[in-house]
Amino acid sequence: MAVSGRKLSDFQGSVSLGSAEDFDHSCQPCLTIGQHVGAHGFCVECQEYLCKTCFECHKRTKASRNHQLLDKDNVGKHAISSKDSEECTEKCLVHKKEIIKFFCPTHKALGCNDCIILDHRTCKIDYIPDKCADIGDSEEYRDIMKKLSEKMKDAEDIMKKAEVRDKEIDNCHAGIIKEILNFRKEINERLDQLQQKIQKDADKKKSNDKIIIKMVLDECANISSDIKKLQSSLQADKSSRQNGQLYINIKRAESKLKSDEVQKAGENLAKTNIQYSFERNTDLENMLSKQSVFGKLNPCTSFVTSTKKKQIKTLTRKEHIKVKTKSDYSCIITGCAILPSNKLVLADNTNCKLKVVDRQSKAVIEEKNLDSNPWDIAVLPQNQIAVTVPGNKEILIMKTAGKLSTVRKIKVTCECYGIFYHQDYLYVFCQSPNSVLVLDTQGNVQNTISLNNGIFNAPRYIVVSDDSRHIYISDFGSDCIVSITLQGDVSAVYKHEELIAPHGMVMLDDGSLLVCSNYNNTIHHISGDLKQGQIMIDDLSLPWSICYSHHHDEVYIGCFCTQLKVYSTK
Numbered sequence: 001m002a003v004s005g006r007k008l009s010d011f012q013g014s015v016s017l018g019s020a021e022d023f024d025h026s027c028q029p030c031l032t033i034g035q036h037v038g039a040h041g042f043c044v045e046c047q048e049y050l051c052k053t054c055f056e057c058h059k060r061t062k063a064s065r066n067h068q069l070l071d072k073d074n075v076g077k078h079a080i081s082s083k084d085s086e087e088c089t090e091k092c093l094v095h096k097k098e099i100i101k102f103f104c105p106t107h108k109a110l111g112c113n114d115c116i117i118l119d120h121r122t123c124k125i126d127y128i129p130d131k132c133a134d135i136g137d138s139e140e141y142r143d144i145m146k147k148l149s150e151k152m153k154d155a156e157d158i159m160k161k162a163e164v165r166d167k168e169i170d171n172c173h174a175g176i177i178k179e180i181l182n183f184r185k186e187i188n189e190r191l192d193q194l195q196q197k198i199q200k201d202a203d204k205k206k207s208n209d210k211i212i213i214k215m216v217l218d219e220c221a222n223i224s225s226d227i228k229k230l231q232s233s234l235q236a237d238k239s240s241r242q243n244g245q246l247y248i249n250i251k252r253a254e255s256k257l258k259s260d261e262v263q264k265a266g267e268n269l270a271k272t273n274i275q276y277s278f279e280r281n282t283d284l285e286n287m288l289s290k291q292s293v294f295g296k297l298n299p300c301t302s303f304v305t306s307t308k309k310k311q312i313k314t315l316t317r318k319e320h321i322k323v324k325t326k327s328d329y330s331c332i333i334t335g336c337a338i339l340p341s342n343k344l345v346l347a348d349n350t351n352c353k354l355k356v357v358d359r360q361s362k363a364v365i366e367e368k369n370l371d372s373n374p375w376d377i378a379v380l381p382q383n384q385i386a387v388t389v390p391g392n393k394e395i396l397i398m399k400t401a402g403k404l405s406t407v408r409k410i411k412v413t414c415e416c417y418g419i420f421y422h423q424d425y426l427y428v429f430c431q432s433p434n435s436v437l438v439l440d441t442q443g444n445v446q447n448t449i450s451l452n453n454g455i456f457n458a459p460r461y462i463v464v465s466d467d468s469r470h471i472y473i474s475d476f477g478s479d480c481i482v483s484i485t486l487q488g489d490v491s492a493v494y495k496h497e498e499l500i501a502p503h504g505m506v507m508l509d510d511g512s513l514l515v516c517s518n519y520n521n522t523i524h525h526i527s528g529d530l531k532q533g534q535i536m537i538d539d540l541s542l543p544w545s546i547c548y549s550h551h552h553d554e555v556y557i558g559c560f561c562t563q564l565k566v567y568s569t570k
Helices: 052-060 112-120 139-239 244-257 261-273 281-289
Strands: 041-043 048-050 070-072 101-103 109-111 334-336 342-348 353-358 363-369 377-380 383-390 394-399 405-410 415-422 427-430 435-440 445-450 459-464 470-473 480-484 488-493 502-507 515-516 522-526 533-537 545-550 554-557 563-568
Touching: 041 052, 048 052, 101 112, 109 112, 112 445, 139 244, 139 261, 139 377, 139 488, 244 281, 334 377, 334 383, 342 377, 342 554, 363 383, 377 415, 383 415, 394 415, 415 459, 427 459, 459 502, 470 502, 470 515, 522 545
Parallel strands: 334 545, 502 545
Antiparallel strands: 041 048, 041 070, 101 109, 334 342, 342 353, 353 363, 377 383, 383 394, 394 405, 415 427, 427 435, 435 445, 459 470, 470 480, 480 488, 502 515, 515 522, 522 533, 545 554, 554 563
Protein backbone atom coordinates (compact mmCIF):
# COMPACT_ATOMS: atom_id res chain seq x y z
CA MET A 1 0.00 0.00 0.00
CA ALA A 2 1.60 3.27 -1.16
CA VAL A 3 1.25 6.19 1.26
CA SER A 4 2.45 9.33 -0.51
CA GLY A 5 4.19 12.00 1.56
CA ARG A 6 3.61 10.39 4.95
CA LYS A 7 5.87 11.53 7.83
CA LEU A 8 7.30 9.34 10.52
CA SER A 9 5.32 11.30 13.09
CA ASP A 10 2.13 10.17 11.34
CA PHE A 11 2.75 6.65 12.59
CA GLN A 12 3.08 7.53 16.26
CA GLY A 13 0.53 5.69 18.35
CA SER A 14 0.55 2.54 16.20
CA VAL A 15 0.20 -0.81 17.94
CA SER A 16 3.39 -1.89 19.72
CA LEU A 17 3.92 -5.51 20.53
CA GLY A 18 6.91 -4.92 22.82
CA SER A 19 9.24 -7.31 20.96
CA ALA A 20 12.97 -6.81 20.66
CA GLU A 21 12.61 -5.77 17.03
CA ASP A 22 9.69 -3.40 17.68
CA PHE A 23 10.16 0.36 17.45
CA ASP A 24 6.56 1.49 18.13
CA HIS A 25 5.23 0.63 14.64
CA SER A 26 3.38 -2.30 13.08
CA CYS A 27 3.98 -3.92 9.71
CA GLN A 28 1.55 -2.19 7.34
CA PRO A 29 1.15 -5.04 4.77
CA CYS A 30 0.25 -7.36 7.65
CA LEU A 31 -2.28 -4.82 8.96
CA THR A 32 -4.20 -5.12 5.68
CA ILE A 33 -5.06 -8.72 6.61
CA GLY A 34 -5.81 -7.90 10.24
CA GLN A 35 -2.50 -9.01 11.77
CA HIS A 36 -0.53 -6.76 14.13
CA VAL A 37 3.17 -7.62 13.73
CA GLY A 38 5.99 -5.43 15.01
CA ALA A 39 7.89 -3.51 12.31
CA HIS A 40 11.49 -4.44 11.53
CA GLY A 41 12.27 -1.88 8.82
CA PHE A 42 10.92 0.72 6.38
CA CYS A 43 10.64 1.05 2.55
CA VAL A 44 11.29 4.61 1.33
CA GLU A 45 9.57 4.14 -2.05
CA CYS A 46 6.47 2.40 -0.65
CA GLN A 47 6.45 4.57 2.48
CA GLU A 48 5.54 1.49 4.52
CA TYR A 49 6.80 -0.15 7.69
CA LEU A 50 7.66 -3.82 7.25
CA CYS A 51 8.01 -6.78 9.60
CA LYS A 52 11.05 -9.03 9.27
CA THR A 53 9.28 -11.44 6.91
CA CYS A 54 7.91 -8.69 4.64
CA PHE A 55 11.27 -6.88 4.79
CA GLU A 56 13.12 -9.94 3.45
CA CYS A 57 10.39 -10.62 0.87
CA HIS A 58 10.67 -7.00 -0.29
CA LYS A 59 14.33 -7.62 -1.16
CA ARG A 60 13.52 -10.63 -3.34
CA THR A 61 10.37 -9.50 -5.14
CA LYS A 62 10.99 -8.22 -8.68
CA ALA A 63 8.76 -5.16 -8.26
CA SER A 64 10.51 -4.02 -5.06
CA ARG A 65 14.02 -5.46 -5.04
CA ASN A 66 15.49 -2.09 -6.08
CA HIS A 67 13.61 -0.10 -3.42
CA GLN A 68 15.55 1.70 -0.73
CA LEU A 69 15.09 -0.31 2.48
CA LEU A 70 16.02 0.93 5.94
CA ASP A 71 16.45 -1.31 8.95
CA LYS A 72 15.13 -0.33 12.38
CA ASP A 73 18.40 1.37 13.36
CA ASN A 74 18.34 3.78 10.40
CA VAL A 75 14.67 4.63 10.08
CA GLY A 76 14.78 7.46 12.60
CA LYS A 77 17.73 9.07 10.79
CA HIS A 78 15.93 9.17 7.47
CA ALA A 79 13.83 12.20 6.64
CA ILE A 80 10.75 10.91 4.86
CA SER A 81 9.62 13.11 2.01
CA SER A 82 6.34 14.89 2.53
CA LYS A 83 5.98 16.47 -0.93
CA ASP A 84 2.90 15.79 -3.01
CA SER A 85 3.04 13.28 -5.83
CA GLU A 86 1.07 13.44 -9.08
CA GLU A 87 2.22 9.97 -10.08
CA CYS A 88 -0.56 7.47 -10.92
CA THR A 89 0.02 3.90 -9.75
CA GLU A 90 -3.36 2.13 -9.90
CA LYS A 91 -3.63 -0.57 -12.60
CA CYS A 92 -6.48 -0.62 -15.11
CA LEU A 93 -9.10 -3.31 -14.45
CA VAL A 94 -9.49 -4.00 -18.19
CA HIS A 95 -5.91 -3.68 -19.39
CA LYS A 96 -4.11 -5.26 -16.47
CA LYS A 97 -0.59 -4.00 -17.30
CA GLU A 98 -1.58 -0.39 -17.93
CA ILE A 99 -1.79 2.44 -15.38
CA ILE A 100 -4.93 4.58 -15.01
CA LYS A 101 -3.90 8.09 -16.08
CA PHE A 102 -6.99 9.58 -17.73
CA PHE A 103 -10.56 10.64 -16.93
CA CYS A 104 -13.36 11.21 -19.45
CA PRO A 105 -15.74 13.96 -18.14
CA THR A 106 -18.29 13.09 -20.81
CA HIS A 107 -18.70 9.46 -19.76
CA LYS A 108 -17.52 9.92 -16.16
CA ALA A 109 -15.01 7.12 -16.78
CA LEU A 110 -11.44 6.47 -15.58
CA GLY A 111 -9.09 4.69 -17.97
CA CYS A 112 -5.63 3.87 -19.17
CA ASN A 113 -4.06 4.84 -22.50
CA ASP A 114 -5.62 1.79 -24.23
CA CYS A 115 -9.09 2.65 -22.86
CA ILE A 116 -8.88 6.18 -24.24
CA ILE A 117 -7.74 5.00 -27.69
CA LEU A 118 -10.39 2.30 -27.93
CA ASP A 119 -13.44 3.96 -26.31
CA HIS A 120 -12.90 7.70 -25.92
CA ARG A 121 -10.95 8.77 -29.04
CA THR A 122 -13.36 11.64 -29.82
CA CYS A 123 -13.86 12.75 -26.19
CA LYS A 124 -12.18 15.62 -24.43
CA ILE A 125 -9.93 13.83 -21.95
CA ASP A 126 -8.38 15.00 -18.64
CA TYR A 127 -4.81 13.88 -18.01
CA ILE A 128 -4.83 13.08 -14.28
CA PRO A 129 -1.22 14.16 -13.39
CA ASP A 130 -2.03 17.62 -14.83
CA LYS A 131 -5.37 17.86 -13.02
CA CYS A 132 -4.52 16.50 -9.58
CA ALA A 133 -2.14 19.20 -8.35
CA ASP A 134 -3.22 20.47 -4.89
CA ILE A 135 -6.51 18.53 -5.20
CA GLY A 136 -6.32 17.72 -1.48
CA ASP A 137 -6.95 21.40 -0.77
CA SER A 138 -9.64 21.82 -3.43
CA GLU A 139 -13.35 22.52 -3.09
CA GLU A 140 -13.99 19.28 -4.99
CA TYR A 141 -12.21 17.28 -2.28
CA ARG A 142 -14.10 19.04 0.52
CA ASP A 143 -17.40 18.65 -1.33
CA ILE A 144 -16.89 14.94 -1.96
CA MET A 145 -15.93 14.35 1.67
CA LYS A 146 -19.05 16.19 2.81
CA LYS A 147 -21.27 14.20 0.45
CA LEU A 148 -19.68 10.93 1.55
CA SER A 149 -20.39 11.83 5.17
CA GLU A 150 -23.99 12.63 4.25
CA LYS A 151 -24.28 9.36 2.34
CA MET A 152 -22.89 7.46 5.31
CA LYS A 153 -25.39 9.21 7.62
CA ASP A 154 -28.22 8.26 5.25
CA ALA A 155 -27.06 4.65 5.36
CA GLU A 156 -26.86 4.73 9.16
CA ASP A 157 -30.37 6.24 9.32
CA ILE A 158 -31.68 3.44 7.11
CA MET A 159 -29.92 0.93 9.36
CA LYS A 160 -31.65 2.41 12.41
CA LYS A 161 -34.99 2.30 10.62
CA ALA A 162 -34.30 -1.28 9.55
CA GLU A 163 -33.62 -2.23 13.17
CA VAL A 164 -36.89 -0.61 14.21
CA ARG A 165 -38.71 -2.31 11.33
CA ASP A 166 -37.18 -5.63 12.39
CA LYS A 167 -38.67 -5.11 15.85
CA GLU A 168 -41.97 -4.06 14.27
CA ILE A 169 -41.99 -7.28 12.26
CA ASP A 170 -41.42 -9.30 15.44
CA ASN A 171 -44.17 -7.36 17.22
CA CYS A 172 -46.50 -7.77 14.25
CA HIS A 173 -45.86 -11.50 14.15
CA ALA A 174 -46.36 -11.80 17.90
CA GLY A 175 -49.60 -9.86 17.58
CA ILE A 176 -50.83 -12.10 14.77
CA ILE A 177 -50.01 -15.27 16.71
CA LYS A 178 -51.74 -13.86 19.78
CA GLU A 179 -54.85 -13.00 17.75
CA ILE A 180 -54.84 -16.47 16.18
CA LEU A 181 -54.57 -18.14 19.59
CA ASN A 182 -57.25 -15.86 21.03
CA PHE A 183 -59.56 -16.64 18.10
CA ARG A 184 -58.89 -20.35 18.52
CA LYS A 185 -59.64 -20.02 22.23
CA GLU A 186 -62.90 -18.20 21.48
CA ILE A 187 -63.87 -20.88 18.95
CA ASN A 188 -63.05 -23.62 21.46
CA GLU A 189 -65.07 -21.88 24.15
CA ARG A 190 -68.03 -21.44 21.80
CA LEU A 191 -67.84 -25.05 20.62
CA ASP A 192 -67.65 -26.16 24.26
CA GLN A 193 -70.80 -24.18 24.96
CA LEU A 194 -72.62 -25.69 21.97
CA GLN A 195 -71.39 -29.16 22.87
CA GLN A 196 -72.50 -28.75 26.48
CA LYS A 197 -75.95 -27.59 25.34
CA ILE A 198 -76.56 -30.57 23.05
CA GLN A 199 -75.12 -32.96 25.64
CA LYS A 200 -77.45 -31.41 28.20
CA ASP A 201 -80.40 -32.05 25.84
CA ALA A 202 -79.27 -35.67 25.40
CA ASP A 203 -78.86 -36.09 29.19
CA LYS A 204 -82.35 -34.66 29.76
CA LYS A 205 -83.85 -37.06 27.20
CA LYS A 206 -82.08 -39.98 28.82
CA SER A 207 -83.25 -38.94 32.31
CA ASN A 208 -86.88 -38.56 31.22
CA ASP A 209 -86.87 -41.97 29.50
CA LYS A 210 -85.25 -43.56 32.56
CA ILE A 211 -88.02 -42.16 34.79
CA ILE A 212 -90.71 -43.62 32.49
CA ILE A 213 -88.97 -47.01 32.41
CA LYS A 214 -88.78 -47.08 36.21
CA MET A 215 -92.44 -46.16 36.48
CA VAL A 216 -93.42 -48.95 34.02
CA LEU A 217 -91.31 -51.48 35.91
CA ASP A 218 -92.84 -50.45 39.23
CA GLU A 219 -96.41 -50.61 37.85
CA CYS A 220 -95.86 -54.02 36.25
CA ALA A 221 -94.25 -55.35 39.44
CA ASN A 222 -97.29 -54.22 41.46
CA ILE A 223 -99.69 -55.78 38.94
CA SER A 224 -97.74 -59.05 39.03
CA SER A 225 -97.75 -59.06 42.84
CA ASP A 226 -101.53 -58.47 42.98
CA ILE A 227 -102.19 -61.28 40.52
CA LYS A 228 -100.03 -63.71 42.49
CA LYS A 229 -101.95 -62.87 45.66
CA LEU A 230 -105.32 -63.51 43.87
CA GLN A 231 -104.04 -66.81 42.49
CA SER A 232 -103.00 -67.97 45.99
CA SER A 233 -106.34 -66.89 47.50
CA LEU A 234 -108.35 -68.68 44.79
CA GLN A 235 -106.37 -71.91 45.24
CA ALA A 236 -106.72 -71.74 49.03
CA ASP A 237 -110.48 -71.12 48.89
CA LYS A 238 -110.95 -74.07 46.53
CA SER A 239 -108.89 -76.40 48.70
CA SER A 240 -110.78 -75.44 51.86
CA ARG A 241 -114.14 -75.61 50.01
CA GLN A 242 -114.91 -72.04 51.06
CA ASN A 243 -117.20 -71.55 48.13
CA GLY A 244 -118.55 -68.21 49.32
CA GLN A 245 -115.13 -66.66 49.66
CA LEU A 246 -114.06 -68.36 46.42
CA TYR A 247 -116.96 -66.68 44.66
CA ILE A 248 -115.90 -63.25 46.03
CA ASN A 249 -112.27 -63.70 44.94
CA ILE A 250 -113.32 -64.90 41.47
CA LYS A 251 -115.26 -61.66 41.03
CA ARG A 252 -112.24 -59.71 42.22
CA ALA A 253 -110.07 -61.54 39.69
CA GLU A 254 -112.56 -60.76 36.91
CA SER A 255 -112.37 -57.06 37.85
CA LYS A 256 -108.57 -57.25 37.84
CA LEU A 257 -108.61 -58.80 34.40
CA LYS A 258 -110.78 -56.00 33.07
CA SER A 259 -108.33 -53.40 34.42
CA ASP A 260 -106.29 -51.41 31.80
CA GLU A 261 -103.23 -51.09 34.06
CA VAL A 262 -101.06 -53.30 31.85
CA GLN A 263 -102.20 -51.50 28.72
CA LYS A 264 -101.29 -48.10 30.23
CA ALA A 265 -97.89 -49.44 31.28
CA GLY A 266 -97.33 -50.61 27.71
CA GLU A 267 -98.37 -47.20 26.38
CA ASN A 268 -95.92 -45.49 28.76
CA LEU A 269 -93.18 -47.85 27.65
CA ALA A 270 -93.94 -47.01 24.02
CA LYS A 271 -93.14 -43.37 24.76
CA THR A 272 -89.51 -44.35 25.26
CA ASN A 273 -89.32 -46.10 21.90
CA ILE A 274 -88.20 -42.90 20.12
CA GLN A 275 -84.48 -43.28 19.30
CA TYR A 276 -82.21 -40.28 18.80
CA SER A 277 -78.99 -39.89 16.82
CA PHE A 278 -76.53 -37.01 16.45
CA GLU A 279 -76.72 -35.29 13.10
CA ARG A 280 -73.74 -33.11 12.17
CA ASN A 281 -74.36 -29.53 11.13
CA THR A 282 -73.56 -29.72 7.42
CA ASP A 283 -73.01 -25.95 7.18
CA LEU A 284 -70.33 -26.11 9.87
CA GLU A 285 -68.82 -29.27 8.37
CA ASN A 286 -68.65 -27.71 4.89
CA MET A 287 -67.25 -24.48 6.31
CA LEU A 288 -64.47 -26.33 8.16
CA SER A 289 -63.49 -28.05 4.92
CA LYS A 290 -62.61 -24.68 3.36
CA GLN A 291 -58.96 -23.67 3.43
CA SER A 292 -59.43 -20.09 4.67
CA VAL A 293 -62.28 -20.72 7.10
CA PHE A 294 -60.12 -19.95 10.17
CA GLY A 295 -58.93 -16.62 8.78
CA LYS A 296 -56.25 -15.08 6.57
CA LEU A 297 -53.45 -12.53 6.68
CA ASN A 298 -54.26 -9.11 5.26
CA PRO A 299 -51.74 -6.36 4.52
CA CYS A 300 -52.61 -3.08 6.21
CA THR A 301 -51.38 0.49 5.90
CA SER A 302 -52.61 3.78 7.25
CA PHE A 303 -51.73 5.81 4.12
CA VAL A 304 -53.24 3.62 1.40
CA THR A 305 -57.02 3.44 1.27
CA SER A 306 -58.36 0.01 0.42
CA THR A 307 -61.49 -0.12 -1.70
CA LYS A 308 -62.66 -3.03 0.45
CA LYS A 309 -62.67 -0.94 3.61
CA LYS A 310 -65.76 0.97 4.61
CA GLN A 311 -65.55 4.65 3.73
CA ILE A 312 -67.61 7.22 5.61
CA LYS A 313 -69.02 10.01 3.48
CA THR A 314 -71.71 11.47 5.73
CA LEU A 315 -72.66 11.62 9.40
CA THR A 316 -76.38 11.69 10.21
CA ARG A 317 -77.59 12.98 13.54
CA LYS A 318 -79.38 10.47 15.81
CA GLU A 319 -80.98 10.72 19.25
CA HIS A 320 -78.38 12.02 21.69
CA ILE A 321 -77.68 10.49 25.13
CA LYS A 322 -78.02 12.50 28.34
CA VAL A 323 -74.90 12.00 30.45
CA LYS A 324 -75.38 14.57 33.21
CA THR A 325 -76.54 13.02 36.49
CA LYS A 326 -78.05 14.60 39.62
CA SER A 327 -74.71 15.09 41.40
CA ASP A 328 -72.98 16.66 38.39
CA TYR A 329 -71.98 20.18 37.56
CA SER A 330 -71.60 20.95 33.84
CA CYS A 331 -69.93 18.03 32.04
CA ILE A 332 -66.80 18.00 29.89
CA ILE A 333 -66.37 14.54 28.34
CA THR A 334 -62.63 14.49 27.58
CA GLY A 335 -62.49 10.76 26.82
CA CYS A 336 -64.91 8.19 25.41
CA ALA A 337 -64.57 4.58 24.28
CA ILE A 338 -66.84 1.75 23.12
CA LEU A 339 -66.54 -1.46 25.15
CA PRO A 340 -66.82 -5.00 23.72
CA SER A 341 -70.09 -5.30 25.66
CA ASN A 342 -71.45 -2.48 23.44
CA LYS A 343 -71.55 -0.15 26.39
CA LEU A 344 -69.75 3.17 26.40
CA VAL A 345 -67.34 4.41 29.05
CA LEU A 346 -66.79 8.16 29.42
CA ALA A 347 -64.23 10.32 31.23
CA ASP A 348 -66.12 13.26 32.79
CA ASN A 349 -63.23 15.57 33.55
CA THR A 350 -65.03 18.32 35.48
CA ASN A 351 -66.89 15.90 37.77
CA CYS A 352 -63.91 13.55 38.39
CA LYS A 353 -65.94 10.57 37.23
CA LEU A 354 -65.96 7.64 34.89
CA LYS A 355 -69.43 6.89 33.54
CA VAL A 356 -70.77 3.75 31.88
CA VAL A 357 -73.55 4.33 29.34
CA ASP A 358 -75.89 1.65 27.98
CA ARG A 359 -76.36 2.10 24.23
CA GLN A 360 -79.83 0.59 24.09
CA SER A 361 -81.42 2.37 27.05
CA LYS A 362 -79.37 5.52 26.29
CA ALA A 363 -78.74 6.11 29.97
CA VAL A 364 -75.88 6.31 32.46
CA ILE A 365 -75.97 2.98 34.32
CA GLU A 366 -72.85 3.36 36.46
CA GLU A 367 -70.63 6.12 37.87
CA LYS A 368 -67.14 5.72 39.33
CA ASN A 369 -65.77 8.64 41.38
CA LEU A 370 -62.01 9.27 41.12
CA ASP A 371 -59.75 11.35 43.35
CA SER A 372 -58.51 13.44 40.41
CA ASN A 373 -59.73 14.54 36.97
CA PRO A 374 -59.53 11.77 34.32
CA TRP A 375 -58.60 12.68 30.74
CA ASP A 376 -58.57 9.93 28.12
CA ILE A 377 -59.52 6.23 27.82
CA ALA A 378 -58.10 3.29 25.85
CA VAL A 379 -59.79 -0.11 25.59
CA LEU A 380 -57.60 -3.14 26.40
CA PRO A 381 -58.21 -6.89 25.96
CA GLN A 382 -59.84 -9.02 28.69
CA ASN A 383 -62.50 -6.42 29.54
CA GLN A 384 -60.04 -3.79 30.75
CA ILE A 385 -59.49 -0.10 30.09
CA ALA A 386 -56.59 2.31 30.64
CA VAL A 387 -57.44 5.80 31.96
CA THR A 388 -55.01 8.72 32.14
CA VAL A 389 -55.12 10.92 35.25
CA PRO A 390 -52.80 13.90 34.55
CA GLY A 391 -53.04 15.43 38.04
CA ASN A 392 -51.79 12.23 39.68
CA LYS A 393 -49.26 11.47 36.92
CA GLU A 394 -50.68 7.98 36.59
CA ILE A 395 -52.53 5.56 34.35
CA LEU A 396 -55.32 3.48 35.88
CA ILE A 397 -55.80 -0.05 34.57
CA MET A 398 -59.41 -0.95 35.35
CA LYS A 399 -61.66 -3.93 34.70
CA THR A 400 -65.09 -3.32 33.18
CA ALA A 401 -66.72 -6.72 33.78
CA GLY A 402 -69.31 -6.07 36.46
CA LYS A 403 -68.62 -2.81 38.28
CA LEU A 404 -65.67 -0.61 37.33
CA SER A 405 -62.72 -1.36 39.60
CA THR A 406 -59.01 -0.55 39.57
CA VAL A 407 -56.65 -3.44 38.80
CA ARG A 408 -53.40 -1.48 39.16
CA LYS A 409 -51.90 1.99 38.85
CA ILE A 410 -49.03 2.84 36.50
CA LYS A 411 -46.99 5.81 37.68
CA VAL A 412 -45.34 8.05 35.07
CA THR A 413 -42.87 10.89 35.52
CA CYS A 414 -45.01 13.65 33.98
CA GLU A 415 -48.62 14.65 33.29
CA CYS A 416 -50.20 12.16 30.88
CA TYR A 417 -53.10 13.02 28.57
CA GLY A 418 -53.98 11.20 25.32
CA ILE A 419 -53.69 7.40 25.38
CA PHE A 420 -54.02 4.70 22.69
CA TYR A 421 -53.72 0.90 22.84
CA HIS A 422 -52.25 -1.01 19.90
CA GLN A 423 -50.75 -4.52 19.66
CA ASP A 424 -49.98 -5.02 23.36
CA TYR A 425 -48.58 -1.52 23.83
CA LEU A 426 -49.90 1.71 25.33
CA TYR A 427 -48.95 4.92 23.54
CA VAL A 428 -49.28 7.86 25.95
CA PHE A 429 -48.72 11.57 25.36
CA CYS A 430 -46.87 13.22 28.27
CA GLN A 431 -46.33 16.91 28.95
CA SER A 432 -43.27 18.71 30.40
CA PRO A 433 -41.37 17.64 28.46
CA ASN A 434 -43.55 16.84 25.44
CA SER A 435 -43.03 13.18 24.58
CA VAL A 436 -44.76 9.92 23.70
CA LEU A 437 -44.18 7.01 26.06
CA VAL A 438 -44.55 3.48 24.69
CA LEU A 439 -45.32 1.07 27.55
CA ASP A 440 -46.44 -2.50 27.93
CA THR A 441 -49.65 -3.04 29.87
CA GLN A 442 -47.66 -3.69 33.05
CA GLY A 443 -46.22 -0.17 32.85
CA ASN A 444 -42.69 -0.99 31.65
CA VAL A 445 -41.41 1.77 29.34
CA GLN A 446 -40.32 0.31 25.99
CA ASN A 447 -39.55 3.56 24.17
CA THR A 448 -39.65 7.33 24.68
CA ILE A 449 -40.26 9.53 21.62
CA SER A 450 -39.28 13.17 22.09
CA LEU A 451 -41.55 15.85 20.58
CA ASN A 452 -39.15 18.77 21.10
CA ASN A 453 -38.76 19.65 17.43
CA GLY A 454 -40.40 23.07 17.32
CA ILE A 455 -43.64 21.96 15.65
CA PHE A 456 -45.50 20.99 18.80
CA ASN A 457 -46.97 23.70 21.00
CA ALA A 458 -49.67 22.03 23.11
CA PRO A 459 -50.33 18.43 22.00
CA ARG A 460 -53.10 16.47 23.71
CA TYR A 461 -54.52 13.39 21.92
CA ILE A 462 -52.86 10.48 20.12
CA VAL A 463 -53.80 7.76 17.58
CA VAL A 464 -51.57 4.99 16.13
CA SER A 465 -52.00 3.61 12.60
CA ASP A 466 -52.87 -0.06 12.08
CA ASP A 467 -49.38 -0.87 10.80
CA SER A 468 -47.71 0.95 13.75
CA ARG A 469 -45.66 3.11 11.37
CA HIS A 470 -47.32 6.43 12.11
CA ILE A 471 -48.42 8.19 15.27
CA TYR A 472 -50.97 10.99 14.86
CA ILE A 473 -50.97 13.78 17.43
CA SER A 474 -53.47 16.64 17.73
CA ASP A 475 -51.88 19.93 18.79
CA PHE A 476 -54.46 22.49 19.89
CA GLY A 477 -51.75 25.09 20.46
CA SER A 478 -50.56 25.11 16.83
CA ASP A 479 -53.96 24.19 15.26
CA CYS A 480 -52.65 21.16 13.39
CA ILE A 481 -52.54 17.37 13.19
CA VAL A 482 -49.00 15.96 13.02
CA SER A 483 -47.93 12.49 11.88
CA ILE A 484 -44.62 11.21 13.26
CA THR A 485 -42.67 7.96 12.91
CA LEU A 486 -41.60 5.74 15.80
CA GLN A 487 -38.26 7.56 15.67
CA GLY A 488 -39.97 10.92 16.24
CA ASP A 489 -39.47 12.20 12.68
CA VAL A 490 -42.33 14.33 11.34
CA SER A 491 -43.82 12.65 8.23
CA ALA A 492 -46.80 14.95 7.55
CA VAL A 493 -48.68 17.96 8.95
CA TYR A 494 -52.33 18.94 8.39
CA LYS A 495 -53.45 22.57 8.82
CA HIS A 496 -56.76 24.13 7.81
CA GLU A 497 -58.17 27.59 8.44
CA GLU A 498 -61.27 26.00 10.01
CA LEU A 499 -59.30 23.55 12.18
CA ILE A 500 -58.95 25.44 15.45
CA ALA A 501 -57.69 23.82 18.67
CA PRO A 502 -57.98 20.16 17.56
CA HIS A 503 -58.61 17.70 20.39
CA GLY A 504 -59.88 14.09 20.28
CA MET A 505 -59.37 11.86 17.23
CA VAL A 506 -60.52 8.47 16.02
CA MET A 507 -59.22 6.38 13.10
CA LEU A 508 -61.81 4.93 10.72
CA ASP A 509 -61.69 1.63 8.81
CA ASP A 510 -60.04 3.21 5.76
CA GLY A 511 -57.21 4.81 7.76
CA SER A 512 -58.69 8.32 7.70
CA LEU A 513 -59.33 10.39 10.83
CA LEU A 514 -62.26 12.16 12.44
CA VAL A 515 -60.95 15.07 14.51
CA CYS A 516 -62.68 17.33 17.04
CA SER A 517 -62.08 21.01 16.25
CA ASN A 518 -62.81 22.35 19.71
CA TYR A 519 -62.91 26.14 19.32
CA ASN A 520 -65.11 26.30 16.21
CA ASN A 521 -67.46 23.41 17.13
CA THR A 522 -66.77 21.18 14.10
CA ILE A 523 -65.68 17.66 13.23
CA HIS A 524 -63.09 17.33 10.43
CA HIS A 525 -62.62 14.26 8.23
CA ILE A 526 -58.90 14.05 7.28
CA SER A 527 -57.15 11.54 4.98
CA GLY A 528 -54.51 9.24 6.47
CA ASP A 529 -51.71 10.98 4.55
CA LEU A 530 -52.90 14.34 6.01
CA LYS A 531 -53.17 15.84 2.51
CA GLN A 532 -56.93 16.36 2.35
CA GLY A 533 -59.72 17.23 4.77
CA GLN A 534 -63.25 18.54 5.05
CA ILE A 535 -65.79 19.54 7.72
CA MET A 536 -68.34 16.78 8.47
CA ILE A 537 -70.31 18.37 11.37
CA ASP A 538 -70.51 22.06 12.27
CA ASP A 539 -73.13 22.51 15.00
CA LEU A 540 -71.52 21.11 18.16
CA SER A 541 -70.71 22.64 21.53
CA LEU A 542 -66.95 22.50 22.11
CA PRO A 543 -66.33 18.88 20.95
CA TRP A 544 -63.63 17.26 23.09
CA SER A 545 -63.50 13.51 22.48
CA ILE A 546 -64.74 11.03 19.87
CA CYS A 547 -65.07 7.26 19.38
CA TYR A 548 -66.47 4.99 16.67
CA SER A 549 -68.45 1.73 16.82
CA HIS A 550 -67.64 -0.36 13.75
CA HIS A 551 -70.41 -2.84 14.53
CA HIS A 552 -73.20 -0.30 14.96
CA ASP A 553 -71.99 2.27 12.42
CA GLU A 554 -72.17 5.03 14.99
CA VAL A 555 -69.89 7.89 16.05
CA TYR A 556 -70.05 9.24 19.61
CA ILE A 557 -68.81 12.74 20.45
CA GLY A 558 -68.11 14.01 23.97
CA CYS A 559 -68.60 17.76 24.38
CA PHE A 560 -68.80 20.56 26.91
CA CYS A 561 -72.50 19.91 27.48
CA THR A 562 -74.98 17.56 29.13
CA GLN A 563 -75.29 15.17 26.16
CA LEU A 564 -73.18 12.63 24.33
CA LYS A 565 -73.72 13.36 20.63
CA VAL A 566 -74.57 10.35 18.44
CA TYR A 567 -74.24 10.21 14.64
CA SER A 568 -74.85 7.42 12.14
CA THR A 569 -72.20 6.69 9.50
CA LYS A 570 -74.71 5.08 7.10
